Amino acid sequence: MKRCSLILIALLITACSSNNIADHTTIIGRMDNISITDLRSAIGPNQLLVAQATFHNDGNNPQNGYYRCQFFDVNKMQVGDPQPWQLITIYPGEDQTVKCLASQLEATNFKVEFSADGKNVSVYDYKK
Amino acid sequence: MNSIYLKSTLLLSTVILLAGCASPQISYVDPNAVNNLTTNFSQNDLRSVAQDMSASLIQSGKMNRCKSFTISPVKNDTDQYVDTSVMTNAMADALTNSSAVNSVYVVSTQEMSNQTGELDRQDKSGYYDQSTTAKTGKMRGAQCRIDGSLTNSTSVGPDGKTTLVSYTFFVQVFDVEQGAAVWRNSKSISKAKTY
Numbered sequence: 001m002k003r004c005s006l007i008l009i010a011l012l013i014t015a016c017s018s019n020n021i022a023d024h025t026t027i028i029g030r031m032d033n034i035s036i037t038d039l040r041s042a043i044g045p046n047q048l049l050v051a052q053a054t055f056h057n058d059g060n061n062p063q064n065g066y067y068r069c070q071f072f073d074v075n076k077m078q079v080g081d082p083q084p085w086q087l088i089t090i091y092p093g094e095d096q097t098v099k100c101l102a103s104q105l106e107a108t109n110f111k112v113e114f115s116a117d118g119k120n121v122s123v124y125d126y127k128k
Numbered sequence: 129m130n131s132i133y134l135k136s137t138l139l140l141s142t143v144i145l146l147a148g149c150a151s152p153q154i155s156y157v158d159p160n161a162v163n164n165l166t167t168n169f170s171q172n173d174l175r176s177v178a179q180d181m182s183a184s185l186i187q188s189g190k191m192n193r194c195k196s197f198t199i200s201p202v203k204n205d206t207d208q209y210v211d212t213s214v215m216t217n218a219m220a221d222a223l224t225n226s227s228a229v230n231s232v233y234v235v236s237t238q239e240m241s242n243q244t245g246e247l248d249r250q251d252k253s254g255y256y257d258q259s260t261t262a263k264t265g266k267m268r269g270a271q272c273r274i275d276g277s278l279t280n281s282t283s284v285g286p287d288g289k290t291t292l293v294s295y296t297f298f299v300q301v302f303d304v305e306q307g308a309a310v311w312r313n314s315k316s317i318s319k320a321k322t323y
Contacts, residue, residue, distance in 0.1 A: 047228065083179065101183035102183075103183050103226045104226060104228065124163050124164060
């Protein structure tokens with residue numbers, strides 16, 4: 001029974017490791033009412049890194065933000081090309097989760113870049 | 129004399145001002161920037177959905193069931209002109225360059241003409257030393273085929289001030305011999321224009 005529990009705990013730790021949020025995030029410009037409440041990563045079925053970030057909106061209105069992920073190898077070298085910025089809408093009081101999937105086995109670490117302020121991310125808006 | 133001089137100065141100033149206002153500014157920008165200029169399916173959207181799909185497919189590990197694969201042209205079922213070759217190329221790039229994918233990309237329908245042309249040139253033209261040429265009949269067949277389609281639907285608000293365009297990119301991987309689906313996935317994006 002003890003052995004089973006130990007194996008189970010070891011498996012859980014390997015499969016789902018929580019990360020220090022500050023070490024894995026780059027905040028660009030304002031955050032407004034948005035906060036990153038959880039960050040975790042796991043190794044997927046194909047031995048590839050999966051990163052997950054949870055955003056929370058403490059305000060009273062839905063808020064848009066922009067995010068993207070970057071992956072790094074053991075030597076902190078970037079793996080793959082920079083990704084396009086993605087829009088995310090976070091509703092008041094709600095946790096919104098995004099997943100980033102590495103496509104290279106070399107990816108062992110990740111960073112989530114986030115900005116609630118479109119002015120600090122290149123955004124081209126339609127103006128009449 | 130003074131009046132003519134004044135008129136000429138005014139005219140010249142107006143021309144310079146107008147020319148100054150009309151001249152556009154050209155600059156390099158971040159290709160990963162968010163493009164909110166149009167509700168049409170933009171190049172960024174193409175790259176973004178193709179990247180997402182490729183990452184999901186690679187993560188699933190299903191591509192390693194196929195020793196080789198090819199990509200059929202993505203069917204554009206939208207009411208817009210969309211260069212879907214950007215999607216197929218982006219997916220082929222991601223799958224070929226991923227260290228987690230062992231499957232080999234083999235020529236697609238679009239690339240067939242160039243491939244057979246080169247084979248014929250080497251093997252059948254009679255111009256080459258046959259000990260150095262590629263031979264016909266040795267091309268590798270694709271065990272799996274990636275197929276995709278892009279659809280859209282447009283909704284306009286009753287006051288005509290809001291237009292919402294939704295796009296769905298659907299991708300499936302087939303085992304060519306068996307005709308069985310190995311993997312399927314879809315991704316949707318919506319863009320709104322409000323006056």
